[in-house]
Amino acid sequence: MELFAARNVSKSFVNHKALSGVSMHVPAGSIYGLLGPNGAGKTTLLRIINQITAPDTGELFFHGRRMQSADINQIGYMPEERGLYKKMKVGEQLIYFGRLKGLDKKTAMERIKFWVGKFEIRSWWNKKIEELSKGMQQKIQFIITVLHEPGLLIFDEPFSGFDPINANMLKNEILALRERGATIIFSTHNMSSVEELCDHITLIDNSKVIIEGEVNAIRQQFKLDIYRVGFQGDEKKLRQILGGEYEVLDMVESKPSEHLARIKIHRQTTDNMLLSLLLPHFHITSFTEEIPGMNDIFIDLVNRKQEEVSQQTYQHG
Amino acid sequence: MDKKTLLIIGREFITRVRKKSFIVMTILGPLLFAALIIGPAWFATMEDREVRVIAVIDSSRLFIDKIPETEYLKFDYLENTTVREVREKFPETDYYAVLYIAHIVTSTPSAVQLMSDRPPSMNIRMHIANAMEKEIERQKLAAYDIENLDAILAAVRTSINIRTIVWQDDGSQVESHSELAIIVGYIGGFLIYFFIFLFGAQVMRGVIEEKSSRVIEILVSSVRPFQLMLGKIVGIGLVGLTQFLLWVILSAAIIFATQQIFFSDLAVPSSENIVIEDMFSSSTLQQAQPVEEADTQIFREFLASVSAINFGVMLGAFLFYFLGGYLLYASLFASIGSAADSETDTQQFMLPVTVPLILSIIVMMNAIMNPDGAIAFWFSMIPFTSPIIMMARIPFGVPTWEIALSGGLLVGTFIFTTWLAGKIYRTGILMYGKKVNYAEVWKWLRYSG
Structure with missing residues (x-):
């Protein structure tokens, strides 16, 4: 079941094209990563989902029907550029933003009490935002984002500007929100957080979607059939045993009398065949498939795209 | 108006009304005003009591x-x-x-x-x-x-008091009191000028504050930019109205209280007494009126001239032209704020907004001396100057159709400028780190997304 979908969304600004024909499908209950280099159009897409700007063409769907303006009350948004009213007191500010998202005063109060207790910041209630440290302000910002218990949460670069402790806290909160049934979209260029958190991703570059799908499926799709084999025995024998279908990329002595080899297998064979070839001759200590990290895929895809673009311009020129 | 706009109005209003500067202004304003009125009279009587x-x-x-x-x-x-x-x-x-x-x-x-x-x-x-x-x-x-010299003198001496009567269209006639009208006109015009500038600039500063603190992005993910702009303009307008009404009430209270405390034993300050006696002691001989009655007569005339100015109409006109003028200019101020990253960026856009306001004050001097002249008429029709000029003309009496036309033009124009400002505003508030010029703003206006 899709919670949110965008179909063929395009958006141009006065001087440049921010999005062209972007589609994305966000399954309910997923943590969805929106990746891409700076200036790719991520923030524009997030603003369109938040109805801050309208797309030139394309459609948005929420809970399987067309998105309506009232739906913004079911979305929580934490923009990349964090901001609060500096002169306003913490308590009043939380109530104000809660009510702006459609909560009544009483409900807002109850939920604020819960979050304020959870983060142990009750003593800040009457402090002005400008009196708080940046980390403290981030916590207030987070509460404002989740206060109205939205079904869809959108974080734009959530980990930028957080110190490691707060970043970890945020990560745990995001996972906890998903546990409670929320769907989360976040944009980032921090790939380790993608591998850790995301089920699905969309990679945008230069206003276009390059790849979309489940993280594991994408990594599988990009795997290069390379296996890491740890073994004990005569390392010189390895190359003799393996025929032309296999290629030993490199080999190192990982421990005394133990070696680690990276072996690429070609299409016709399988990992089982490789293993059966090796077993009679060596004592195998480990056997794992090398799956590329999101970081490698990201760099690979973005570079490939840029090469295509430069080739095209070369041909046309 | 929907719930969210009301919420924004509430925040804009309450955060400003609670500010120290608002409270200080509210108290100091009437004190200064009262001091201006009471002070000279008080000093005059202090001197003459010795x-x-x-x-x-x-x-x-x-x-x-x-x-x-x-x-x-x-x-x-x-x-x-x-x-x-x-x-x-x-x-x-x-x-x-x-x-x-x-x-x-x-x-x-x-x-x-x-x-x-x-x-x-x-x-x-x-x-x-x-x-x-x-x-x-x-x-x-x-x-x-x-x-019989004394008798002859008494018989020839005559006092002339010219009354100015204005014939109305409906056949009735109204006594006009130009001096008082001039004063009331000036005060009304200046107050509108002052309020438009003061509270228009507050709208601009509020927009810049939300933009520079980046709170704007959270706001526009909850409400539409137009709601936000409208809420801010209305909220601050209400602050202005509150301030004005508090000034009226407090000024009246202070003047009344001071009268009760310091002048209760004097019907008319004695410094005037000398002049009045001088003017009337001889002129009233023919009518054989005692001096006391002459005193009450001039006092009654003063009261009549005050009551000839229809304060109900004045207050109504003031509120209408204040709101109309404020709404017109505040929306322009809001769009200026949205196009700027900081207050120093606003200079180039401020000029076209401040020029008509300052021009209004210059034209007002002329309009008060010649309230039915062509200059006064045309500038009280142009919506950018009409709030100040028409306010200055109204104490002299202005035909109803002129007020209706000027008011209609003002309402139409502020609806138009608010719509226009909304277009600039929603693009401007999300635009950072870019030097904005008129060509850029023109693009935003034509840009429909």
């Missing part, structure tokens, strides 16, 4: 015991002394001043000197000059040796 004795050295011997005394002004006629002698002893005496009248006074009017160790007050000088002129006139007439 009994002053003036030594008179009359070489002509024409004025001995002839200058009328008042409750607070006495004359002491000295004989066989010189100015020099009196001057030497002056510090030990209680004399306020020394009046020296040379014997050639009937032929040389400048032969009278009033000397003191401080500049004598204007009222006293006028009182003495009037009394002496009248005495010389009486004596010169007496030299003609006319029978």
Whole structure:
């Protein structure tokens, strides 16, 4: 079941094209990563989902029907550029933003009490935002984002500007929100957080979607059939045993009398065949498939795209 | 208006009304205003309550015991002394001043000197000059040796009081009081100018604050930019109205209270008394009216001229033109704020907004002197100047159709500028780090997304 979908969304600004024909499908209950280099159009897409700007063409769907303006009350948004009213007191500010998202005063109060207790910041209630440290302000910002218990949460670069402790806290909160049934979209260029958190991703570059799908499926799709084999025995024998279908990329002595080899297998064979070839001759200590990290895929895809673009311009020129 | 806009209005209103600067302004405003009105009257009475004795050295011997005394002004006629002698002893005496009248006074009017160790007050000088002129006139007439002179004089003396009557279209007539109308016109026009500038600039600053603190992005993910702009404009407008009404109430209270405390024993301040007696004591002889009645008459006339100005209409007009003018300019101020990253960026856009306002004040001077002239008429129709100019004209009486036309144009224009400003605003608030110029703003206007 899709919670949110965008179909063929395009958006141009006065001087440049921010999005062209972007589609994305966000399954309910997923943590969805929106990746891409700076200036790719991520923030524009997030603003369109938040109805801050309208797309030139394309459609948005929420809970399987067309998105309506009232739906913004079911979305929580934490923009990349964090901001609060500096002169306003913490308590009043939380109530104000809660009510702006459609909560009544009483409900807002109850939920604020819960979050304020959870983060142990009750003593800040009457402090002005400008009196708080940046980390403290981030916590207030987070509460404002989740206060109205939205079904869809959108974080734009959530980990930028957080110190490691707060970043970890945020990560745990995001996972906890998903546990409670929320769907989360976040944009980032921090790939380790993608591998850790995301089920699905969309990679945008230069206003276009390059790849979309489940993280594991994408990594599988990009795997290069390379296996890491740890073994004990005569390392010189390895190359003799393996025929032309296999290629030993490199080999190192990982421990005394133990070696680690990276072996690429070609299409016709399988990992089982490789293993059966090796077993009679060596004592195998480990056997794992090398799956590329999101970081490698990201760099690979973005570079490939840029090469295509430069080739095209070369041909046309 | 929807719930979210009301919420925004509430925040804008409450955060400003609670500010120290608002409370200070609310209290200081009426105090200053009251001080301007009460102060001079109070000082005048303080001065005149002191009994002053003036030594008179009359070489002509024409004025001995002839200058009328008042409750607070006495004359002491000295004989066989010189100015020099009196001057030497002056510090030990209680004399306020020394009046020296040379014997050639009937032929040389400048032969009278009033000397003191401080500049004598204007009222006293006028009182003495009037009394002496009248005495010389009486004596010169007496030299003609006319029978029944006093009776003739009383019979010929007539006082003229020109009343200005304005014929209305419906056949009725209204007495106009230009002086008061001028004052009320000025105050009304200036107040509108002041309020538009003060609260328009607050709208601009509010927009810049939300933009520079980046809170704007959270706001527009909850409400539409137009709701946000409208909420801010209305909220701050209500602050302005509240301030104005508090000023009216507090000013009235202060003036009333001061009257009760300080002037309760005086019907009319005594400094005026001298002038009034002077003007009426003789003119009323023919009608054989006692002086007291003349006093109440002029007081009644003053009251009549105050009540001739329809304060209900004035207040209504003020509220309408304040709101109309404010809404028109505030939306422009909001769009300027949205196009700027900081207040220093606003200069280039401020000019076209401030020029019509300042022009209004210049034109207002002309309009008050000639409230039915072509300049006054046209500038009270142009919506960018009409709030100030029409406000200044209204105390003089303006045909209903003119007010209706000017009001209609104003309403139409502010709806248009608000719509226009909304277009600039929603693009501007999300635009950072870019030097915005007029060409850029033009693109935003044509851009429909």
